[in-house]
Amino acid sequence: MLLSRLFALIQYPLPHHLLSRLVGGLAECRTPWLKNALVQAFIRQFRVDMDEAAEPDPTAYATFNDFFTRELEEGARPIGEGMVSPADGTLSQFGPIEAGQLLQAKGHRFSAMELLGGDGEAARRFLGGSFATVYLSPSDYHRVHMPVSGTLTEMVYVPGRLFSVNAATTEHVPNLFARNERLICHFDTEHGPMAVVLVGAMIVAAIETVWAGQITPLPRGGVQRIRFDTPVRLEKGEEMGRFKLGSTVVMAFSEPVSFADAIEPGAKVQMGQTLGSV
Structure with missing residues (x-):
């Protein structure tokens, strides 16, 4: 400790x-x-x-x-039913979004509005919904895939610090995921709005997406928003981005998720593994 x-x-x-x-x-x-x-x-x-x-x-x-950011051989990660893990890693926390708050670690919560770059309107979409956080360790596969099918509507870059995102910092650095540099990807899905947040971390040299290439690092400045008039449609299990060195993915769903009984905080998961149903 x-x-x-x-x-x-x-x-x-x-x-x-x-x-x-x-x-x-x-x-x-x-x-x-x-x-x-x-x-x-x-x-x-x-x-x-x-x-x-x-x-x-x-x-x-x-x-x-x-x-x-190596690619895996075909068939290495079968895509399961329902909502699936977007990446290999550790399912650090998951559960309901209560009063607009997400659980970071025991005794630590952070607000959906802060996570989403101070966007109160976006945060209200997820009141009563659910979240899940997957931490990618250095040894993991570092491409990020879609947990459910969706259409990209907006991408938001939020500048910030680059604290490490391992167990020690999640336990001792308040509002960690809302303090670090991050890329917020908003999607419309058949289950309602979904946000997939790619959180930067110490020595994460860049975050890339399949639709816009390398996004971070950006020159210093405030929050930057990019809307997409031409739909970017991605199916469940399809690659959406990647980390150049490890970090964390936070998913937020507007509807409650019924998480699988077999999973628990701290469990190792693989991309495509069923986490629950929306």
Whole structure:
């Protein structure tokens, strides 16, 4: 407990964005010996399973980021029924959105309005709905997929800090997911509005989407909104984006979700695994 609190506290004065951009530059290095050394060291440290990758040869990737956002072989992640996990990772929290609040960790809640960039109108859509949070560790597959089918209506970039998003910081940094840089993707679905929030974190060099390419980092400024007059339709299980180094996905649904009895906070999940039904 003391060590995790200390780990969280020492992050406050760190230059989050500078560190992340420096690591991002290294992750794009194309010098073969350096790139291969980084990839091999990462595989050993985090015990990455390359057998399920579409390209299992670690040296075949042009950059560390290409390796990190590697595609899986076809059929590696079957898509289940109902609402499915958008990513491999840990299902850190899930449940109802109560009085406009989402659970971050035991004793810590944060508001849907803050998560959604201060947009009260958007937050009201999710009153009485449900949420689920998936944390992607370094060893996980880092592409993010659709939990249900939907049509993109708006994308919102919210600047912020880049605290780490592991268990220590979620327990000790209040409003963590509403403080960090994030990309909010609003969708219309057959179950009503859905928001998929891609949360940045320490040394996350970039967030990409399939419809607009790399989004973060953006120049300093306020909240930036992009609406889509031409519909962007994505089916359940289809890729929507990716993290260049690990982070967290927060999903919000306007309707209550009946979560599967077999899952519980802290459970390991895989992309496409059934989490419940809306």
